[in-house]
Amino acid sequence: MKIKTITCHEVYNYGASLQEYALLRYLENLGHEAETIHYKPPYLSKHFKLWIVSNEFFNKNIILRGIYLILKLPKRLINLKRKRKFDEFSIKYIKTGNRLYRSNEELKDNVPEADAYICGSDQIWNSFFENGKDATFYLDFVPNDKLKLSYAASFAIDELEDDIKGFVKEKVSNLDHISVRESSGKRILENLGFDKVTQVLDPVFLLDPKEWTRLMLPQVEEDIINKGKFIIVYDFDNDPVIKELAERLKKEKGWKIYAFNEMIDYADKNFYLDGPEVFLSILNNAECILANSFHAVAYSLILHKNIAVFNRSDKINTRMRDLLQSVELNNFLLNKDTISDYKLDIIDYKQVQDKLDVLIEKSKKYLDTALEN
Incomplete structure (x- = not known):
């Protein structure tokens, strides 16, 4: 099966990069052809920009702006080393389509071809940030005749603001299978009327x-x-x-x-x-x-x-x-x-692993069953 995933891509964070890799790798281990969608909206594309002025005070005039940029430039040039290391990791390990998409409209106009689409994991539905309010991360761009599911999508918060509840309910309703990473996320969706929500582990647990x-x-x-x-x-x-x-x-x-x-x-x-x-x-x-x-x-x-x-x-x-x-x-x-x-050395990791193994098996079963259907 050809599968496209979507998550917060190239945000230069260890967890974000590794969970993205883990889901793709697990799908490949199942025999699927998996790629992530190269989706970089403006609000996720500001990392390591040399000429951005993040303090509005220094944007008041060209002199203040110049002073700000001159003072920031040496450190920003050093930090480009981090960007290069993450980019090298992505090129080596995270398969992605050649086309860069910057908006939901671009995706709707030219939907990446696949048999199934997965949104997740990480904080894609966290409405404290722009990605939680972006219809793209709810697979809004995917035609209704295609299989759509979430895997370990995270709200990362205990409850939604009232003004976002209608949006989330509408977008999640279009998914064929729904899973979230936290019990709080499951409760959020159940309070919105969803009765078939599975709680699963983050993709990093899917790999041995x-x-x-x-x-x-x-x-x-x-x-x-x-x-x-x-x-x-x-x-x-x-x-x-x-x-x-x-x-x-x-x-x-x-x-x-x-x-x-x-x-x-x-x-x-x-x-x-x-x-x-x-x-x-x-x-x-x-x-x-x-x-x-x-x-x-x-x-x-x-x-x-x-x-x-x-x-x-x-x-x-x-x-x-x-x-x-x-x-x-x-x-x-x-x-x-x-x-x-x-205190150190008091965790019984045999007991912890026994509990993890049960949760890992449940997580794999959800994903395998959703894709088989």
Whole structure:
């Protein structure tokens, strides 16, 4: 079967890139011909632009604009290294059509040919962002005689604003099969009147851990191992609570701190300019992972790592909370009042894996059955 997927594409985020790869790879493992649609609307195309002025104050006149750009340019040129690494990963591992689409109208005018279309995974339906209000991510452009389904689509929030509910209900109604990643997403759709919604795992869980090992870089792993033990900080908010725990573990264990976010200035080494393969390679050798990232938590479970999980500041925490609840690790969602009780090496990963295996089988069954129909 020829299948086209659509997700937030080339947004230069580790989780976004790896989940996109995972779904395509799983479909290929089933014997399908799978490609992602090269969809880049303007609101998802602003990454690493050298001449963008993001502060309106400096847009007031040409002199202020010039000063702003001159000050920003050196750092932006350095950050292009990150873009190149992600682009190399996409070219190597993520199959996509040659045509670039920038709007829903362009897709409707020239629909990419396929037997089935899948929207998901990641936060494609998060209405805090533009993608959640974009009909494209609900497969609005696909003719009604084609098979349309969602896989692990995420709202990433607990409830919808009233003004978006009608839009979501209308667009989701056109799907032949519906699955979401979080129980909160299932509840959102059930409250809109949908009674056949399946909760599934993120695509990264569809692949055997050995498949992730194949993406890792032996030389990176060897270099890292030779430099001693370390913990990973993956923190989008520069959370002082995460910093406190990281520095405590460093002091107690003598471990180094490695990070993947530019703003983490207390790390012994920061890998934010590196691509997904380095990300996986380093996570695979960490003693512990401290994160407010959903996919960092997901890979911690896949790789059987010590974890400490923290909420984000922007109210998109249902993803991590739900994943931890699904394997009964709720007590590893920490805050400033509970980090003092944090202990290493107490996760029974045999029990966790047993629970994951049941959820993985359910997720595969949904996708296999939907495509067979």
